[in-house]
Amino acid sequence: MAKTDSKPSEELILNAAVKVFTRKGYSGARMEEIAKEAGINRALLHYYFRDKETMFNIIFETKFKEFFTGIFGAFQSDVPFLEKIKSIVDHEITVLTKHPGLARFVIMEIAQQPDRLIQFGQKLGLNPRTMLKHFQKEVQQNVQQGEIRPIDGRQLLMNIISICIYPFVAKPIIKTMMQMDENTFMDLMEKRKNDAYEFIINAIRP
Amino acid sequence: MAKTDSKPSEELILNAAVKVFTRKGYSGARMEEIAKEAGINRALLHYYFRDKETMFNIIFETKFKEFFTGIFGAFQSDVPFLEKIKSIVDHEITVLTKHPGLARFVIMEIAQQPDRLIQFGQKLGLNPRTMLKHFQKEVQQNVQQGEIRPIDGRQLLMNIISICIYPFVAKPIIKTMMQMDENTFMDLMEKRKNDAYEFIINAIRP
DNA sequence: GTCTATATGCAGATAGAC
């Protein structure tokens, strides 16, 4: 459903397209459904955006950015290590709670076409190499200073990311299995900001 | 690519279909591609399996089973708590290392149509309610006995599952970002069987 | 800008020869 009256705009159409693309993915999305969701005609989609692929790319770039820039920022911020972890966890869960389907969408479309990661990553100036190196060095330092237990930086990185992101990727499964409604799930994620952080801290503190 | 000679069989075709469906998902998969992958003709697919949906359902059920039954088994086995965690982690990572794309496929197709979880879950006699209750009780007991720190069972469950599964779901992203080839990734997952286990244990041990 | 009508192409499915 959409609106009943008046002027569609690029903005309105894009919002509709976001909903459909993030729910169905590129191949599952239908122009007809986007049009209906926006309350307009199929032809109008082509008037505003040349074709499906163009539309998709615009949306994907936005979502890609939403998904990655925050993490990169949090990782590169210049605060004490444990504090940094706190802010990464907090930021990730906050973002994903607000944007249901974001993580799943980005991950799936990259899996379909991995070169998009390079392509859009460069376009946004993201540099995973630097980020990873930096993180690993930081881990090493903190290990040497006895702040945290010895651990492989890559594994720690994967653990943090996994704990934050997976529940949203598998949200339909988790909700069903744990018999939660939307609000219960949201509450659980809200609590998770602390629970996940403490879990990680306990895991790495000597 | 496929084979150059001789008798296709249901088996051969199904293997081809698995590859294509798990890579592309239902909506992205093309009968033509499956046929090519199997080295046969499109019409023959329809001879063996009525239509695309029939084919998909057969494959999905298999993959669903592969994905879930192992976990459920591991969770319900009757061994000490920490040992159980060890076997869950070990089992999950082993399975997913062997079946690239399994987790992503199952999660994505359930996200597309969440009722498949109920539908196929019942068909296989899985009972998430019981499993979850059992796990939570176990957590509670271990907390009371001072074996592990106080923790919300649902969060712990999500943490364990996340840590095991997410790296495979996001494999294309992780491989690219960490600049790993297939073998390096496999090695890292092999090591992860222990690393992940220790991480979890450290997180929950008092 | 927004619509209706239409063109084009492709994917799923069937008919029928061998």
Next chain:
DNA sequence: GTCTATCTGCATATAGAC
């Protein structure tokens, strides 16, 4: 069983009226 040829329908895209 396995193929070629063909039908059908749907999804994307365009033309053109208003």
